[in-house]
Amino acid sequence: MKVLVLGGGGREHAIIRALHNDPAVTEIHNAPGNAGIAQDAIVHAVDANNPEATVVLAREIAADLIVIGPEAPLVAGVSDALREAGFAVFGPSQAAAELEGSKAFAKKVMEEAGVPTARALVATTEEEAAAALDEFGAPYVVKDDGLAAGKGVVVTEDRQAALAHAASCFAAGGSVVIEEYLDGPEVSLFVISDGKNVLPLSPAQDFKRIFNNDEGPNTGGMGAYTPLPWLPENFVTEVVEAVARPTVARMAERGTPFVGVLFCGLAVTSKGVRVIEFNVRFGDPETQAVLARLRTPLGSLLLAASRGEISEDMQLDWDPRTAVDVVMAAENYPDTPRKGDAISGLEAAAAIEGVHVIHAGTSVSGEEIITSGGRVLAVVALGENLEAARNAAYAGVDAIEWNGVQYRTDIALKAVENRISVPTP
DSSP: EEEEEOOOHHHHHHHHHHHHHHHOOOHHHHHHHHTTTTHSSEEEOOTTOOOHHHHHHHHTTTEEEEEEEHHHHHHHHHHHHHHTTTEESSSSSSSEEEEHHHHHHHHHHHHHTTOOBBBBBEEESSHHHHHHHHHHHEEEEEEEEEEEEOOOOEEEHHHHHHHHHHHHHHHOOOOOOEEEEOOOOEEEEEEEESOOEEEEOOBBEEEEEEEEGGGGEOOSSEEESSSOOTTTTTHHHOOOOOIIHHHHHHHTTTTTTOEEEEEEEEETTTEEEEEEEEESSTTHHHHHHHHHBBOOEEEEEEEHHHOOOOOOOOOOBOOEEEEEEEEETTTTTTSSSOOOOOOBBBHHHTSSSEEEEEEESEEETTTEEESSSSSSEEEEEEEHHHHHHHHHHHHHHHHOOOOTOOOOTTTTHHTTTTOOOOOOO
């Protein structure tokens, strides 16, 4: 099987690494690549967001399966163009990708499907935003309605800061969704869908804020771990029954069947599980941890989903160990990250038992690997328990250096110290 993976970030590198463990996969291609992906796949300098260019590439390499990693090409209709050209595609149509492309649309689908979520109002003016903020009260939750690469959400006790974020979205020509605040820890659950059936992966938790103790601005994610020892035993079953299956069924009823990953961003609240948001692709950095544990052949699984052949009776095979990943970011991320710094220590980190390094914002300059994005690397470790995995991941982080590198030192620390509690009704 020849597989083409579109997207050049950490999520895509993690997918490619997992594809190498599938004996049915004979060739792996990628566009547009990064320095790490170039070591594990045949890289093509093609714009993954361009429908016509991706069809030409897929024909050129005679791809048997195309996996679309990021949200931007999905919202741009790349999957539709590839399907119309006759290719098997893992990734939702442009219409189905509106679940991530518009938070207002996602709220409408959730309402139609009876999916539990936070109460919300859509605002298009500062007056409407102010009224919505006052209705729900603090903490204030303001979300850019469109795509924002994980950085379009502000949660604050400061009403003026909430209004300012709404105003910036309006100034850019957008609208906002203002929600009631959900208490309780957050969980990410990826659910594979073939348009009818759903198959959950291992729940994970990520860390959005740039600084320790969940301080500072939101990012695309600074680390993750899986499984979650503090989750209620029936958590995954509850999410499948109350969230994933009704959403996939409703999307099919609307004439926009969902084929791909339904990324359920969830809060475990005192009132039960609530959906914070949907994404329509694997999440980054959760994917790096989740796929590190998956033993079931990934290529064959995604091909079955693309063909509408998922069985809900299928039992996925998981490594019993825990996975932790820590994201290493460039100086000044998430604002305007500095680029071009030489990275050292990659081989030393990968030589640590249980550790591998996933590339995101990297490129090659001469004989050096340099930084070329905000989130540069994710150091992933498998360990016999959460503490062992965490220690190994940070040992890998300690081996890597470049000027201005930044990372959180508290990824999964609360879980190790049993400081995460699930609210009770």
